[in-house]
Amino acid sequence: MTAQQVVERIQQKLQELKINWRAQTVDTFKAGSPQTEVRAIATTGMATFDVLHRAAAAGRNFVITHEPTFYNHMDQTADLEADPIYQAKQRFIKDHNLVIFRFHDHAHALQPDPLVAGSARMLGWTQYASPNEPRIYVLPTTTLRALAVDVAAKLKGRAIRVAGDPDMKVTRVALGPGYGVPALTTSIDVAVGGETAESGGNAEYILDAAADGQKKGMILLGHMMSEDWGMREVAEWLGPLVPEVTVEWIPAGEPFTMAT
C-alpha cells in the first residue's frame, strides 16, 4: 500500500471515532511522495536526522512523526534552503526514498490523548488516573524530590528540571503533553510536562504560592521525554488499521547530553 493509503486509513478511523479531519492542520506530508509504496512504518516523537538513519537502516520507509521534521511548527523550509544541515537531511530522505507525515493535531484529539497516556504508562501512573478529571493523577503521597527522582529513573531523562520545595508533599499531579504543561491552580500540587515558558507562568505561581503558604511544584521532562512515549501508543493504535505492513516505534530519545 502507498503512504497516501495509510493516511486514508487513519482518516477513516478518525471519522468512525467522530473526529473530523481539520481543514487547517500541520498533519500533512513533509517530505517524499505520498504515492511511495510503504515497506514498513516507523512512528516517532520527532523525525530527527538520527531517527531517519535508524528508520532507513531498519527498512522503514514511512516515518510518522509527532513533531516537525524541519525545526519549526509549520515545517516551512524557504529560509533553510541554503543551510547545509537541512540540505543533508533532504538529500538523505531522497536517497533513501523516505516519506514523512506528521501526526500531531489529530493524535491529540484521540481519547485518551495518547501523548499523555504514553507518558503515564512509562511513569507507572495509569492506575492512578482520576476517574473524572482528564490529565489528573492521584498518586500515593510522596515528596517532590522523591517524585522527580522516580520520574528521572523511569524515563532515563538526562535533563529533567524541577521548581518548588523538594520536601513538599505531593498527591495530585496534572500531566500535560509537550509544550502543554498544565497551568497550576490551588487544586493541583504539581504540574508535569515537557517544556514551557520558563518564567511568566508556573514559575512565578510556585514562588507566589510559597509566599502565601501553599506548596506547589513543576517537573519539566523535556519535550521528547514527554511525548516520545506517546508515539509508541500511536504505533499500537495504527498497527491493526494497516495489517498489510508492520508498524514500529522508533524513539527519538533524549536530545540532551549529560552535563558533566
Place this chain on the structure above:
Amino acid sequence: MSRRPTSRREFLVGTTAALISGRMARAQRPPLTAQQVADRIRSSVGVPWRPQSLDGFKVGDPSTPVTGIATTVMVDINTLKRAVADRQNFIVTQEPIFYSNNDDPGNRAKDAVYLAKKAVIDEHRLVVWRFAEHWNARQPNEAAKALAASLKWTGAEAPDAPQLYRVPETTLAGLVGQVRSRLPLRGGLRMVGQPGMRVRSVYLSPGTTSLANAVGSLQKADVILAGEPREWEAIPYALDTWSAERGKGLIAIGRVVSEGPSVHACATWIRSILPDVRVESIPTTDPYWSVNV
C-alpha cells in the same frame, strides 16, 4: 549624590538647613510620577515605541509618585516585598506578573494565589511596568553584552559578528564548567553535543532563540549559549548537526538566569537617564533545580 545642577530651591534648602543631606533635599522636590518615569525611559531608549507591545503598565496607578525603582527578571511576591522594604514602588520587569504573556489573570481571577499577590500590590500601592521588547531591541544587544560581562568575556566579541565571542580554546564540557562557575545556576543547565568537542567561539543568545538565529549563528560559532531555546526548533537543529557530521554545541542556561545580567545593566542604564531616582536591580535566583546533577 545628585548629579543634576542644583536648582534654586535646592540651593535655598541647602543654605537654610545645612545639615540636610543631598538625598533628603532631593526628596523634597516633587518626585516624578510613574508615568513620568515611563515617559523618560520611552523617550531615551533609542528604539521607536511599538504601537502593539506587551511593554507598559501592568498594574498600579501611573500617577503614583515614584520613591525608587527596582528592575527584575521576574516579579514574584518576594520580589515585591523586597522592593517595598527598599522603598522602591516602581518595578520594571522583563517577564509578566500575572502568569500569562498578556497578564490577563483569566481563570485565575478568583485564585487565592493571584489574590494574595494583588493584595500586596494594592496595599503598598506598587506600580509594575514591563520593559522587555524595547530594552531587548537596543543595538548592540544589551542582554548579550551583559551576559558576556558576567562570563568575563568583555572584549572578546568578534568585530564582524554581533553576539559572537572568541574564547580561549576549550571543550564543550570545559565551557559548561566555566558557565556554571560564573552564573548563579542551580539545575537549569542543559546541553546538546559531545562533551569533548572543541570550542573556540560561542554565540550568546539570552532569552529565547528563534530558528533563524540558531541556524545563522551556528554557521559561524561552535556553540550557542542560549536561555530558553524551543525543543522543536533550535534543539533538534543542533542535534541534527551531529548526524550531518558538522557537530555543533548548544548550552541552555534557562531564560531566568540568562536575563539576570541584563536587568542589572538595565538598572545602570535607567540610573544614567534618571540620576535623581534610586534604581537597583533585584538579583535573580534560578527557579529550577535538577535531580540529574
